[in-house]
Amino acid sequence: xxxxxxxxxxxxxxxxxxxxxxxxxxxxxxxxxxxxxxxxxxxxxxxxxxxxxxxxxxxxxxxxxxxxxxxxxxxxxxxxxxxxxxxxxxxxxxxxxxxxxxxxxxxxxxxxxxxxxxxxxxxxxxxxxxxxxxxxxxxxxxxxxxxxxxxxxxxxxxxxxxxxxxxxxxxxxxxxxxxxxxxxxxxxxxxxxxxxxxxxxxxxxxx
Numbered sequence: 001x002x003x004x005x006x007x008x009x010x011x012x013x014x015x016x017x018x019x020x021x022x023x024x025x026x027x028x029x030x031x032x033x034x035x036x037x038x039x040x041x042x043x044x045x046x047x048x049x050x051x052x053x054x055x056x057x058x059x060x061x062x063x064x065x066x067x068x069x070x071x072x073x074x075x076x077x078x079x080x081x082x083x084x085x086x087x088x089x090x091x092x093x094x095x096x097x098x099x100x101x102x103x104x105x106x107x108x109x110x111x112x113x114x115x116x117x118x119x120x121x122x123x124x125x126x127x128x129x130x131x132x133x134x135x136x137x138x139x140x141x142x143x144x145x146x147x148x149x150x151x152x153x154x155x156x157x158x159x160x161x162x163x164x165x166x167x168x169x170x171x172x173x174x175x176x177x178x179x180x181x182x183x184x185x186x187x188x189x190x191x192x193x194x195x196x197x198x199x200x201x202x203x204x205x206x207x
Contacts, residue, residue: 022196025200028046035070037094038087049065056106081097146173147161
């Protein structure tokens, strides 16, 4: 009888889990590329931190996942640690960075240092996130057009993108436009549908 009464709750948990996965998985894959890492690393970051936090965390409303900010910060540090971009060394450096950050978080938890975050003002966070968003958009633009640029700095990268526009890959651009169309149409017609997951799956199939 207890199992029968609890089954609706289990169904709701399953639906919630699938809904979260439909949003988190495509984002995690994208953030992995922002960090300069293979897409598979994004899948690891989507699963492993959540399992660990479920065992060690205390908040029921905290979002535990990769973010655009983390992607940029990781990319910056990996660029300093592995300037030649060697794939094996990148993975090693990423694992080391993740272990160190995890250890620091555990120490912070034991010392109850969560209150430190309250000293960071909202305007600072807003400006930081806005800057990160602009950087990420610029980072993804060459991929939408199928062009390659050498990153030298924000303004130089903007000029480089404009300079390489004549080299745009039409097939890549078509896939990008179709992906945007799927995202926008599904969000308007079916607001609660897994639009990002469908778009990513369709893009992978097209590629």
